[in-house]
Every structure is written in structure tokens, then in C-alpha cells.
Amino acid sequence: MDVNRLKMMVIQIDQNIAFAGPKAEVIATHLRKFWTPQMRKDIFQEIEKNPADFSQDVQAALKLLHGEAKA
Amino acid sequence: MKVFVPADSSALSLGANEVANAFEGTDAQVIRTGSRGMFWLEPLVEVETPAGRVGYANVEPADIPALLDNKLTQKSIGLVTDYDWLKKQNRVTFARVGVIDPLSVADYEAHGGLVGLRKALALTSEQIVEEVTQSGLRGRGGAGFPAGIKWNTVLGAQADQKYICCNADEGDSGTFADRMLMEGDPLTLVEGMIIAGIAVGATKGLIYCRSEYPHAIDVLNKAIKNAYAAGVLGASVCGSHFAFDLEVRSGAGSYVCGEETAMLESLEGKRGMIRPKPPIPALSGLYGKPTVINNVMTLSAVPMILADGAAAYQGLGVERSRGTQVFQLAGNIAKGGIVETAFGITLGELVDGFGGGTNSGRPIKTVQVGGPLGAYLDKSAWDVPMAYESLAAAGGMLGHGGVVVFDDTVNMAKQARFAMEFCAEESCGKCTPCRIGSTRGVEVIDKIVAGEDQAENLLLLEDLCEVMTDGSLCAMGGLTPLPVRSALKLYPADFGIRS
Amino acid sequence: MTQFVVDDLTAQLEQFRGNNYAVLQALQTTQEMIGFVPDSALDVVAKVCNVSRAEVYGVFTFYSDFKNTAPAKCIVKVCVAEACQANGSRELVDELHNQGFDVHTAKQNGNVQMEQTFCLGNCALGPAALINGQPIARATAKKLIEKANEVAR
Amino acid sequence: MTLLSDPRGVAPIRDGIGEPDYGTPKSTSDVIVSVTIDGATVQVPAGTSIMRAAGENGCAIPKLCATDSLEPFGSCRMCLVEVDGRKGTPASCTTPVEDGMVVRTQTPKLGKLRRNVMELYISDHPLECLTCAANGDCELQDMAGVVGLRDVRYGYEGENHLGAEKDQSNPYFDFDSSKCIVCNRCVRACDQIQGTLALTIEGRGFNSKVSPGGLNFLSSECVSCGACVQACPTGTLEEKSVIELGMPTRTVQTTCAYCGVGCTFNAELRGDELIRMVPAKTGGANEGHSCVKGRFAFGYASHKDRVLEPMIREKITDEWTKVSWDEAISYAANKFKAIQAKYGDNSIGGVTSSRCTNEEIFTVQKMIRTAFGNNNVDTCARVCHSPTGFGLSSTFGTSAGTQDFKSVNKSDVILLIGANPTDAHPVFGSRMKRRLRQGAKLIVVDPRKLDLVESAHIKAQHHLQLQPGTNVAIINALAHVIVTEGLVDQEFINERCDTEAFARWMKFIALPENSPEVVQSQSGVPAQELREAARLFATGGNGAIYYGLGVTEHSQGSTMVMGMANLAMATGNIGREGVGVNPLRGQNNVQGSCDMGSFPHELSGYRHVSDDAVREQFETLWDVKLLPDPGMRIPNMLDNALSGEFRGMFVHGEDIAQSDPNTKHVMAALEAMDLVVVQDLFINETANFAHVFLPGTSFLEKDGTFTNAERRINRVRPVMAPKNGKQEWQIISELATAMGYPMHYDNAAQIMDEIASITPTFANVSFELLDRVGSLQWPVNAAAPAGTPIMHVDGFVRGKGLFIETPFVPTEERANRKFPLLLTTGRILSQYNVGAQTRRTANSIWHHEDVLELHESDAQMRGIKDGQKISISSRIGETTMRAKITDRVPAGVVYTTFHYPVSGANVITTEYSDWATNCPEYKVTAVEIRPADSSADADNSLDDVLMKV
Structure with a gap:
């Protein structure tokens, strides 16, 4: 899938999720709940490449997910 | 010199305005009044004298110089109040009609106006209603329902708003008392409505007047304006804590709107269709709110009842x-x-x-x-x-x-036919007996008069009268058979019936 | 109606804005202003009073006062009810008919339109009539036609 | 005389469709009174009419103007009775019973009166019963028999209306005034039931005549809902189909397949030919009402365009070849399998249809999860109400509206956001209008001036005419006022909600950025108006929120749903009649398609695929291994098709090439696939890219259930045999089987049994129960055996109600110099969705092309005249349509419908979508318009459209 599209989606999620508490976890939960494993993998690779394009929360969230995927 | 010239429509139809205009340029002070209700004498001009008002009958503009010179003796009827035709009457509601300037609150008050209202302001609602009940006043519109009972129902109803509606849709041929009062002493009606409002807790009144009475509407509007200016109407009625607002609404050419529920529909801006009862208007009337609906004559009797006491009225x-x-x-x-x-x-x-x-x-x-x-x-x-x-x-x-x-020149079959024709013309069209029956009535009467299957058609007419009487939704269809049957009963020969 | 008339009418009817109960008054105001109620005015009234066109149309056709075409310069209302019948209004109506004025159809004749009405409240002086609002007692065909023509001129 | 064909001795209690008619509405009083009617003493609620009291107790009183769907009127005078101690003969319809009343309904006097009234009726009625279309379904005829009329002594030469001209302008029914008995039932139905007031009586007295405002029906205000036709007791208003084909002979009760209201209809047939659809008074959603679509626009089901045989083709450029069912199914199965063999299990997927039955949807998603072996299933609800599911489940715990439709009867303040019920959910719209006319207050949040903002007898207290895309700012501002002015229902919150979350939310919402004064600059709505609206909602009594796609189809659709839920909780407006948060679902079975597990992340009953226990149950039942991770959503599938990873798609009754945003992108994706299987009634736009076409069944052929916007499970019964030869669930089962997963059902009831067995909210549902009770609102289970009209009554499904902060994040799609206008989209009454059905009916007479509504000032600036062809361009694409200058839209906003493929509104909509669900942002597209080349003018004229119909 087009990674730019995924990028747009994850940024949008980041902007909109305003749950108090550990935001990275909430983002991770959202992606876990609604994204296919492939999408999660693709966006993780993108983050590895261009971390500056993503907020700290998104980066943390994806690291969390990546950890799960490996485990 | 004070002269009184009627401005009542009937007087106008005989040239009263021309007579009034003829005083222009003289030093006579012309006061326009209502009519005394002696139409064969109109225009009846009255001249103030120390002994009282002297009347001159059938005055024409050309008579004015003679009148001013006190030389119109051949047309004089003497003191009007001594005039036998008038003297034999007991003018209570009409006491001021033809006497006062209908637009002047001061004149009204000088002739006993507002006494009833002031008394009412000192009473409780219940006391006013009781007074009206005790007087025995019944609705003058035709049905004769006791006014006090109606008022009591409205008084007992709980609502954020109640209304007083005056039925001034005087459409019956041969009736003109409402018109004369509205043209000759409108403030009596205004006062009666305010009292009704205080009695039942209504702060808003409407007068529904037929459009065939443009002159009455005009006088009412002016009188109401003056009553507001004098503090009789408005947020503080005569300085009290009671508020009462009043407006005049014109009909638009429909006889059936004289029926109270059709009148309500018309006041709500709709087609004048009869509403079924229940609910009665006293509980669900104008805009669905508790509403007193009384005729002009009924409401106009109220000030006197309050002023003189229920017993005085009840005594008559x-x-x-x-x-x-x-x-x-x-x-x-x-x-x-x-x-x-x-x-x-x-x-x-x-x-x-x-x-x-x-x-x-x-x-x-x-x-x-x-x-x-x-x-x-x-x-x-x-x-x-x-x-x-x-x-x-x-x-x-x-x-x-x-x-x-x-x-004796009248043909009663034609009159019976007209009764049906009138019903056909003016029926609201809601219920079947009235809507279709009236048209069939005309046709059946025509057949009877033409001698066509007379016996069968007389039977049919009787059945039709029965279904209209018992089956109609309101009095329009329900009473139309009354003139028809009476004409047929009293004057069968006019229908070509061989007895 | 031109847009100008529509705007003018709308302004006149502004007092009834949003008032579902003011249809009859709005129609009366319209007829006072224009002399009759053009079909397109029904839509204006409906819009102002926030009711349907059909409701306005129903009210418009119920009341005999309303006209959908421009009225004659002079309108004569002739009473044809009982009290005036007792004084010869039937004969009066026949005579007027012979002179070209049919009060039942209220057809315009020149600048004059004669129409029937039921009672003008002048029942002791019949036949009664109104000529452009002015009351007439003891009407005859001659009197009415002369007077009407005078007014219509 | 010819009329008296049926001189029965008793008055039948019935109306045109054989349901009992007690003449006047049921009394709601709790007080019971006792009344003696014809010697028998009966107990009825106070306020019951004598007519109804008699009728309910088996003693029918003749009537013509009375019918129990309308308030009594009292005009026909057939129902007169005698009451002891009362003068005269009161009408039994308008006279309520009183305790101890003694009534006689049958006496010689009454008999004669009724006969004489009937004689008057017939003296002005055509004597052509035997050739009248209403013969046998005419109350006048029935009553003439009942009262024993034998002769009309007036003759027939008198004045009459027999020469009245017929009005045949409406495409579906005729108005023959000569047969009218002026009972006003049609006029009253239009007023009381539909609320349009398009009918009146013209004239008065004998000249009284029903009239659509002095015009003909077609050009009048009539919205063709059919209430008048339904109410007419004679042949005056009669369906053209009855006139042409004759009276129906049998009836099947079923559910309309148009919008999310889910009206119950009696399909009336003559043999196998459907004559008419008559709304059922027993219908839980519609209670006897209908709209022009459900009532009349069913002709598409037998339209000649319908494809009835399966077809295949190698390439989309090839001609279609008709094949047998077996061939088509094995062709599709083999190709799907081949794709999976080559590109992996994940390379195929499918889409379920919100137009199909729960049973069909369930089998499609089951096929994908079993035979396809992945979770790549999505539904067209993705593009409409997916944010509803997300938002309401996050806050309340269920993915559904909280109320039944009837609840609105108890609402005092209605907050209507991004919905246009009088066009899109007309039967509910009429219900809402009834409540508004009773005095409920209305706040409309919409860029467009809807009919509900101002139309006959309706006037919204506040119209918050916001700029498209600023919903969240508005809802935050409303909540801000309520919080900062101390109008929250603290007691409700303390008791029912997560108070920690509330405290966080309160802190957030009280921020100055959410104040009306700041939001005014974002939304264009005056701060004062926002404040007043907020106060009204918080303090005006029962507050109910109704919303539609104007909420969900935004980049913040889910946020907005949560914002509304917050508002409802903050004001204590949840858990009883008259309140709630209520989505107005677009299609007939959007709710059902979501309930049935059509989303890639969840199984039926909204249970996530990652839930091991749930998955285990399904795995045991289905005997397969299920994947624990979510599958692809529609946009993911399309994106992946373009990148070559996704190559095969099963499209069940949805036209994604027309209905989904950015048409060019969708088409390219479809074109890139190796196999597209479309199941539909017609060759739709998507089918142009298909390799296998499987003909579907119309709702008239289906056997199953639809679940409407109020969670009401309605039975859909086959009115006729499937024209394509197979039920769709059967086709799906065969396809699954051919792919190697054996699936078999004997009938649809078995599928529902399977759904019930594995879905807790459906636990007690069965066809047998539905047939017995009519309809049920889920949850239907041991805890709620009679269903659940109102949710969250004693507590939220998720436990405590959860307030969630809803920051306003403006969409990326903004008006700019190049595209200075904002386009928003919607629907119109006569057309439905992409128009596949309604365009194939006479409904096109009312709306034969999509037009672009724009404000006078925007038109003037560009030299555009009313009715002119214009071109509309966005950064995505360009299309043309005709301009309509109107004050319905504010300057800067333009609006269109998307019913016609030729105008292709979605050619210009963008790829933006809801952050949580990817529901596309249909409602905001920056565009520019300019006069178009006039040569395109002729391509969509009314004549062309009518020819096609």
C-alpha cells in the first residue's frame, strides 16, 4: 500500500486522539485494532527511514507495535 | 347651538352625511351620533334645547336654514325622549345609542359608562361571574345559553392564556342591533368585554365583525383607539392591575362564520369550517385556549348588569x-x-x-x-x-x-326555496346533510311547485328536512328546515298543493 | 406580479411574518393593496405566514369577498336576503338583470360590477345596497345604475 | 342500481388493506370508564370515542369520514348514535365515552337517518361501481350496502360533480374528483400524517372540492407519499396500477428496501404481479405511513434493465457471455483460488451490501472469513456510518443509536445535525414534523437551509449555518457554553459516567479555543446564536440529537459522533424516551450490515477478531481457523489493487465506482484487478470493470431480515419467486463451497438461527418469533426478550459513560484561491443513493438530473445564470451539471446530489477521510465553477429520462 497514504492516516490519528494518559499506547491500540499487519509493518519501515516526519507519540506507538510483532 | 346628526349606516343610506355637511359654515356644532333606531324618521336631526333634545324627522340638506331658524316645525317630533314610540321601550343596552358621540370616552362616561367596569374591578372573578349568573343573562346570539355558566366554565379552566371573543358576525337578514350598537355605542361592548376578561382571567379580546359592516368596523377601531388613549384598555385597565387588549377582525363574506366554532376557525385565519363539539370553546376555543364567545348584545348587557346589579336586570x-x-x-x-x-x-x-x-x-x-x-x-x-x-x-x-x-304579495314557496338556496350558498360544506341536502332541497321544492310527483316529493322533502335537522353538524343545516317546513305547513297553496 | 409588486406586498405583509394564523388577514391586506388577489400572491402569503400554498388557496376560495381578477371601478352590492325580498329585492334583481347587471354571476358591465350579498344590516329600509361602501336605502334599478355610473366615471 | 353489489347486513371494520379500522385513534388515558353500547357494557380508556368503543367490542358503527389514523372530523354523519339523556343524535366519532353512558347504535331512527345521508351521497356520485377501479375496495359502496340503500329518490338529474375533470398528472395515482365525497380524509392525512399540507378544500358548500392548492398534483406541493391515496375511502384517489391492472387479490407483509427507516408494507398482488405497496399500520417504524419511494417506486424490480442470468468475460473489454449458474460460480471460484495461489491468501477480499438482508450479509462475510481465509471484508457502511459505530461504541459501548423512532414524540428540543430527514428519511421526517408542530423546539446544524429550517408550520428556533467541515468546532462550542454556564446535569454524570474522564473533558471543553466567540470565526456561526442554542438544548426539557451523513462523512466524523455523545451525557439526555443520540442510517440495512460482522476488524455483534474466546466460538461453529488481525478496509483494498498486492474482489450489491470518492482512483483500482465479481440487479458502474456478473434478487424476492436505524429487525418476505432463480445466500453458499469451504443452508431461517446462536445481542431472534410479534429491536436475548426500544436505560452498555476530548482539527481540504467554494453533497426525496433503483422508476419526473445549488452572489460573480450548464472542478477532477441559484446555500458553499452517474459528483470528491474509520470526506470539497460549453446541454433532458423509464 502507498506509504504516503499510511503516513497521512497516522498523522491524522495522532492529531485527533486526545485521550489523556499515555498517548502512544492509545495510538498503538487504535492501529492494532483497525490496521492490517501489513499496514503496520509498512508504516514502521517508513518511520525507521524518516523518523522526523512523525511525532514522538507515533514513533513510540509504532515501536510498541513492532515489538509485539517480533515477539 | 348643538345639533346631533346620526352617522349610523341606515341614516347614511338616507342621506345623513349630506345633511351633516349642510351645517358647514353655520355656527351649529354638529355631533355625529348613532341612530335612535326609528328608521322611518331618518335622517333624524336633534337640536339641543334647555328642555332637552328636539327631533326633526326626514331632514334634507335644504331644510337646514329653516331648522337653524327654528322654523322647521312641520318636521319636528318634539322632545325625542317624549316620543311615544321610544318612550314605550325600556332602553337598557341601547340607552346611549343615538344619544352620545360613539367615539368619545368622556361622553360615554358622562352618560353612565364605565360604572359597571369600576364595580367589577372591585370584585373577585367569582363575584363577577356570580353577578352575571344571577342576572339570568342568556346568550343573545340565538342559542340562549346562560352566560354565567359559560363564563364559569372558562373561569375554572386552567390555561396560560384565555380569550374573550365577541361574535359580531351579524349575518341574519332582518337583524341589525349589533351593527347599530357598534356604530352608536361601541364602548359599551368594549366595557362588556373587559369585564368578561376580568371575570374569567382573559387578557385578550377579539371582535369578529362581518365585512359587510365596514362602517361599524371603522367606528369600533376608532373607539378602541380612544379607549386605549384613555387608559380603559391596555396594560392597566382604568389604573388597575388588570390588563386587557382588544382588536377588531373583519370577516370576509361568509354567513356560517357567525357559528361560533366556524368563527374561531376564521379568527385563526382558516376556512370557516364548523368544529365538532366537544370540545366546547369554553375549554378549547381560540388557538385551543379557553374562550368566552358571546354575541355583541350579550356582552353589551354586562356593563349595566354590573352597574345596576343583577337583580335589576333579573327583574325584567x-x-x-x-x-x-x-x-x-x-x-x-x-x-x-x-x-x-x-x-x-x-x-x-x-x-x-x-x-x-x-x-x-x-x-x-x-x-x-x-x-x-x-x-x-x-x-x-x-x-x-x-x-x-x-x-x-x-x-x-x-x-x-x-x-x-x-x-300578502309574498310567495311562500319561493321563500322556502330561498331558505334552501341560502343554505346551499353559505354552507361551509363540511357535513353531508347541509352540503348536499340544501342543493337537493332546492330541486325537490322546484319539483313540488312544478307538480311533479307531488306526493312522493313532499315525502322526500320531509325526509330531507329530517336528515338535515337531525344529521347536520351545526345549526345552519339543522335549522334550515324550520322556515321550509313552516312555510309548507302554513301556506301549502303557494306550493301548488291541492288540499 | 412583477418583482416590484412582490417585494411591496411582502413588505406590507411583514407584520404577519411567521404567523400561521394570519392567512385571512394577509389575504385581506393583499386585496386591499392590489384590489384583488393574483394567483402568485397566494405563494407570497404562504411564504410570509409559513403555511402551505394549499392552505392559503383553501382560505382564499372559502370567502366570497376575495377576487382573483381586478375588480370593476364601481362595485354595487345588492342585498338579496329575506328582509329585502319583503321589500322587492327579487324584482329589483330581475330589473337589474334586464338592464345588463347579473348580480348572481357578478359579471362586470363596463366599469360597474353588481353582486349579490346577504344582508347589509339595513333591513327596515330595503332593498338595501352598497355602492363602493356607501349605503343606499330603498334601492331601485334606476337609482343604483345612475349612482353606479356616476361613481364609476 | 349498480352500486348495491354488496348489501351486507353488518358494517365491516376494515380499511383498504384489510387491517381493522376502529375509526378514531386509540386513547392513551389510564382511566378506564364503563359504557353500555346496545345493551352490552364495555370498559375502555377515557377519551375513547363511542365509535371506537363500539368497534373494539364488535359493534361496528357505519362511517365514512372516520379512520383511526386521523383525528375525528365529524362530517359524514353516517355514525350518528343515540345517547340516553342527550338531545339529538351525536356523531359517535367525535363524542368521547363517559362513565355510565348508555348508547344505542342501531335504532329505526338511526337506520333511516343513515340511509337518507347515503341517499344524498349517491345522488352526487357516478353510478359506475362495476367498472370502477375501486370496486370491492370502496367504503362508500360498503356503507351503501350496510345501510340498505335501495333507491335514490332525488334522481340523478340534479346538480352534481359528475363532469369533474380527472387529474392524471401524478405518475402513480389519479385524482377523479367526480367520485369524491369530500370526507377530507386525504386533506387531513396530508396534514396530520405527512405534514406537507399540500391538499385543501377549494370553495365551500356544494362546490367544495379537494384541491392541491389550485394546481394539479404534479405541480403542487404534493410529495407523493401516498397518505391521501391510502386515506381515500372511494376510488377518487387511486393508484394507476390498480386502475390498469385491477384490484389485488393477495397480500404479503414485508419491509421496504430504501432508506434506514425500514417501513413495513403490505405488498398487494394480483397473482404474481405486484399491484401496490400499502404501508402497514402495524409497522413498528412507520405505523401506516410511507414515502414516494417505498409506496410507489418499486417498478425497478421488474425493470427491463435487470439482469437475470449470470455472465462472465475474460477481460473487461470483452462482451459479456451468459452462462449457467454452475459455470459462473466455478469460474469465479477458480479464478479467486488461482489468484490466491499466485499472490497469497491476502490478495482477495469482498464487500457486503447494506441493501441486502442480514442473512445474505452474514453469508458473504462468512464466505470471506472461511472460504477466502482472510478478514478482508468491508461494507458500504464504511462510506456512510462507520464513524457512528466507532464513536458510539467508544463513549456508550454500542455501535448503534439509542432510541426507537417513537421516542421523538417525547422530545422537547431536537438537535438536528447534518441530516435532512424530510428528504432522506421522509417517514421519520413526518414524525418529527408532527412533534415540532406540537411545540417541540428545533436546532438545525447544517450549511444548507433545509425544509425543516423553515417550511409550512415548521420553523427552527436556531439554524446554525456553519461552514462545511466545522461540525466539531460547533459541538465543542455548544458544550463549552453548557459547561461554563453551569448547565451540566451533574447528578446524571456522577451516577452514570466515568467522572475522571468527565473532569478531563470538562477541563478541555472549557478552554477558550472552544468558546463560541472563537468558533464563530471558524464556523461563521454567530457566537450569540451558539450560546442561545446551547442554553435551549440544556434547559429545554428532553433533548434529542438526530444526525446523518453530514456528521459522519468528514475527516472528523468519528470525533463529531463522540462530541455529540459527550453533549448528550453532559445534559443527562440518555436512557429514557425523548432523548438520545440517533443516527439516521442511509440505506435500509446499514445497521444490519454492521451488526453482521461486515467490518474487517470485527465479527457479528461487534466483537473484535483479536478476541480469542469469540474467535474460538466461531472457529468451532464454522470449523475453520480465523485470523486474529483486522483485514483490509475498502480504501486499503483499492490502494493495494493499484500497487498490485490486491487482485480479486467480490462486490455484493454496491456500486463503488459511483458511490465511493475520487471515482478516477476507484476505477483505476478496479481496472487493475484480475477478478472483479459483482452481484447486483443491474449492470452498474462497477460492473463495467467486472469479470463475473451474478444477478441478485430484489427485495421483493428476498427472504430474511433488515435492521433499521432504530435497531429494529424487520422481516423481509418473498413476495415472488427469485427472478434470477436463486436466493443470494444460496449463491454465496455455492461460491464458498466451490472454493472449498462447504456451506449449505436449507432456508434463510437457518441462517438467522446461526446468527442467533453466536451473537449475544441476537440470542432470542428467530423468524418464528419475528413472524409472531412483528418486529424486535436488538438486543433481543434472555435479558431483554421483548427487545430494547431504548438503550442505556439503567446504565451504559460499556459500564460508565465515557467522555472523550474532541479537539477540532480542521480538514486539509480548504477553500483557496484556485478552488474558492466548498462543495457539499446530499440527497433528494424522490431519488435514492446512486439512483440505480429510483432512476428506473417514474420518480425521475421530480428529479431528472443532479443540479448544483449555489448562492446568487457566487453566480453573479461568475456570470452564471439559473439553469445554465456549468463545470465544477476540484483538484481531483471535473464534471458538469446545471446551476440552480437558491438562497438555500450561503455564499461560498455549493451543494449537489449524487443520484446520476452522468453528473458524477464523486469524480471531484477527494481522498480525505475520517481519521478513525476512513469514512470518506464527501461533505467537503474545495471547488471552482464556471459556465460550461453549452454543447453538453442536451445530454440529460427530461424526455430522455422518461424514455428510459
């Missing part, structure tokens, strides 16, 4: 018809006009006594009492006392007190 009349009735003598009559007198006067006294027989000089054939829906009566009814129950017992209907006289 016979049996269950208490107080005075304003009879209107109309049609082919020599001395047509207003006769206000206690209930109980006989029909003969009215027609022959006051009325002086026909205008044409020919013998009276029939009289129709109570408007287009009233029965035709012949001389056998001459001794019937004019009161709700006694007239009903004689097969008639008092209605709004109109008496229309016909001479």
Missing part, C-alpha cells in the same frame, strides 16, 4: 328569559327599527303596535322571526310572548330577535 322579562331583548323590526314594515323591551311582549304588539303594519299598506301575510333559519309565522302567533321557550313552543325561534314582515 318573563320565565327563563330575563332582562331586555332588542327586537329589530324589518322587512316590509311601516315603522322599522329597534325596539328594546323586556322579554314577554307579544309578536302582535311588536308588528302591529310598534311596527304599524306593512310599509306597502297591504295586509301582513307572514313574519319570519329569528333570521333566515327562523320559522315563518302567521297571525295565529300574534299573541305568543316573545321569549325563548314560548316562541319555541309555538314552533318558532327567537334567534337574534329579528322580525321580518312580509305583505
